[in-house]
Amino acid sequence: MERTVAGLGYDLVDIERVGRGLLRVTIDRIPGQAYPVEGEFITVEDCETVTRQLQYVLEVENVDYERLEVSSPGLDRPLRRAADYERFSGQEIELTLRQPFQGRKHWKGVLNKAEGEGWCLVFQDGKAEQVLAFSLDEVRESRLVPVVDFKGRRGRKAGTEPGVDGGLER
Numbered sequence: 001m002e003r004t005v006a007g008l009g010y011d012l013v014d015i016e017r018v019g020r021g022l023l024r025v026t027i028d029r030i031p032g033q034a035y036p037v038e039g040e041f042i043t044v045e046d047c048e049t050v051t052r053q054l055q056y057v058l059e060v061e062n063v064d065y066e067r068l069e070v071s072s073p074g075l076d077r078p079l080r081r082a083a084d085y086e087r088f089s090g091q092e093i094e095l096t097l098r099q100p101f102q103g104r105k106h107w108k109g110v111l112n113k114a115e116g117e118g119w120c121l122v123f124q125d126g127k128a129e130q131v132l133a134f135s136l137d138e139v140r141e142s143r144l145v146p147v148v149d150f151k152g153r154r155g156r157k158a159g160t161e162p163g164v165d166g167g168l169e170r
Contacts, residue, residue, distance in 0.1 A: 001015060001025070001054065001057065001058075004053055004054060004057050005025070005027055005050060005054075008049060008050055008053060009030065009033050009034075009035070010027040010028065010029065010030065010042075010046065010050060011027065011028045011029070011030050012025070012026075012027060013026040013027060013028050013073045013077065013078065013080070014026040014073070014078065014080070017065075020066065020067075021064075021065050021066025021067060022065070022066065022067045022068075022069060023058075023063075023065040023067070023068050023069070024069045024071070025050070025054065025068065025069065025070045025071075026070075026071055026072070026073050027042060027046065027047070027050055027070060027071075027072065027073075028042060028072065028073050028077065029041065029042060029046070031087070041072065042071075042072035042073075046072075047070045047071060047072070050070045051068060051070045054068060054070065055068060074146075075144070075146035075147070075148070076094075076143045076144055076145070076146050077143065077144045078141065078142070078143050079093065079111075079142045079143065079144070082136060085111065085113075085119055085136070085142075086113075088111060088144060089111055089112055089113055090110065090111065090112065091110065091111060091144060091145075092108070092109065092110050092111070092144070092145040092147075093108070093109070093110075093111045093121070093142050093143060093144055093145060094106070094107070094108045094142065094143050094145055095107045095108070095109075095121055095132075095134070095139060095141075095142045096139070096140045096141045096142065097134065097138055097139060097140060098138055098139065098140045099138070101132065105140070107121055107123060107132055108121075108123060108145065109121040109122050109123030109124075109132070110122045110123070114133050117135070118133055118134060118135045118136075119133070119134055119135070119136070120132060120133045120134070121134065
């Protein structure tokens with residue numbers, strides 16, 4: 001399945017078998033790749049393209065499933081592989097360790113590559129900036145912290161539409 005998704009120009013984020021025969025496949029766009037619909041986020045058209053191809057492949061490979069769901073990873077995209085950590089280095093993540101460190105398993109901060117091997121999380125602890133070094137083997141789960149940007153709504157006067165004279169403040 002990974003070869004099929006990669007062959008279509010997408011990143012396979014996750015495959016999950018859920019109850020009642022549901023096969024859930026999560027895909028993401030690869031930065032720098034050209035897609036029919038521009039943008040950095042997965043579109044309905046992307047999901048449709050991958051669904052059609054996977055339906056064919058799953059039938060040929062005789063995979064038992066009742067329903068196939070192809071979707072985007074969402075704003076809180078999980079990080080699973082070293083390539084994910086590399087791609088999202090410099091962004092804020094939530095990290096859950098397998099074993100507690102200083103009495104905590106849950107950490108939130110900016111992901112960075114550590115010197116040598118491994119990764120580090122830079123976070124504010126009170127007034128000082130702290131660094132938590134970790135390896136991927138120590139991670140139970142990590143996800144991007146969603147960034148919601150409402151710039152398109154900011155500055156609009158009530159009762160006006162964008163593009164109409166006076167619709168946007170400057």
